[in-house]
Amino acid sequence: MGGITRETCGCYDTNANAYGEASEDYGRFPGLRAEVVEFARLAPHSMPVLDLGCGGGRDARLLASLGRTVIAGDYAPVMLGWARGRALEERRTLGFLRLNALALPLRDASVAGVWASGSLLHIPSAGMGRALAEVHRVLAPGGIAAISMRTGDGEGWKHGGSLDGRRWFTFVDPEAFTGSLEAAGFADVRIRYAGRAGWFIAVGKR
Template sequence: MGLRMSEVGEITRETCGRYDANASSYGEASEDYDRFPGLRAEVVEFARLAPRPLPVLDLGCGGGRDARLLASLGRTVIAGDYAPAMLEWARDRSRGREEGRTLGFLRLNTLALPLRDASLAGVWASGSLLHIPSVGMERALAEIYRVLAPAGIAAISMRIGDGEGWKKGGSLDGRRWFTFVDPDAFTNRLEAAGFTGVRIRFAGRAGWFIAVGTR
């Protein structure tokens, strides 16, 4: 039997709770781009593609690594995450830095983004939507589409595979929910949500891809 939407909230709370419980260690461990081949170049390309002058959203910002890079590239950035301790860690790490003047922090739920329609030039979601159960993916993509301005860009990285469920281990202790997807099937989901020109880029990290689409 498949999941119901009513179960998604509890799955989100438990998964994000693992990040909250390990905010400092996870933030430090994920800070170095050398551990994630190709990722820095992908963030730079997103910053170039997202039309100016509207802000961009780092959706599921974690420790704020990508948000700080985007800000250093001259973008106005909203760093958003559901996990409050993780968000506070990101805020503390960014405090006092020159690029922090273009950074704002916001607790948010991907299924109901607290942002106006057509208010963003881009949404960068690096490894965050993979924690959304399949039953909630349509709503998540619809929310991303809603907050993007015309010609705005969504760049979403996901893990290649099939199936979903609780997984233990990896970069954090305890269990987290993971949703694995086929790149072609995810392209179809983005197109169904209204995105055009969807293209898949296979990341420098084994088992990952980035889907880029235009509103």
């Protein structure tokens, strides 16, 4: 599992500048900006929120602009550096943290919300339960998680596409993913179908 994570994140590191620039425009991702704004509204305001798998930091910067205290985390160090640089350019105050979704370096109940946009889909199905348990662990009571995934069945390497190299993708059935969240301890799980074909967002409360 560790090798899969390293190679997938290595792909993002190799393409950090191209990916960061290409992902900046919300116009390319119908409905996504509104989803971030809704997450910022729903997560309790007394604590920070975590952007888990922040990539180029687009969503983290939007959350900061909405008045949220944000921890932007990613496993890919070059990609994380790109995100930090862009935040400095825009004078956004964010905390940046290199992290592994399977062992988050955060205290129990330390964040009000976890936003994971297209990041947990790179985790093999064998590790998904552990990742969801970690998200649940770091959430404060009443906190929410919003996790976007791609619908489908199966998992494996995807070569090329929008990035050079290969990345691991795990596709899930929304109903089955709801069950996985509930097994990890989440309540009031709701599925929202995104404006992007083949994508959905699962929102659950601790």
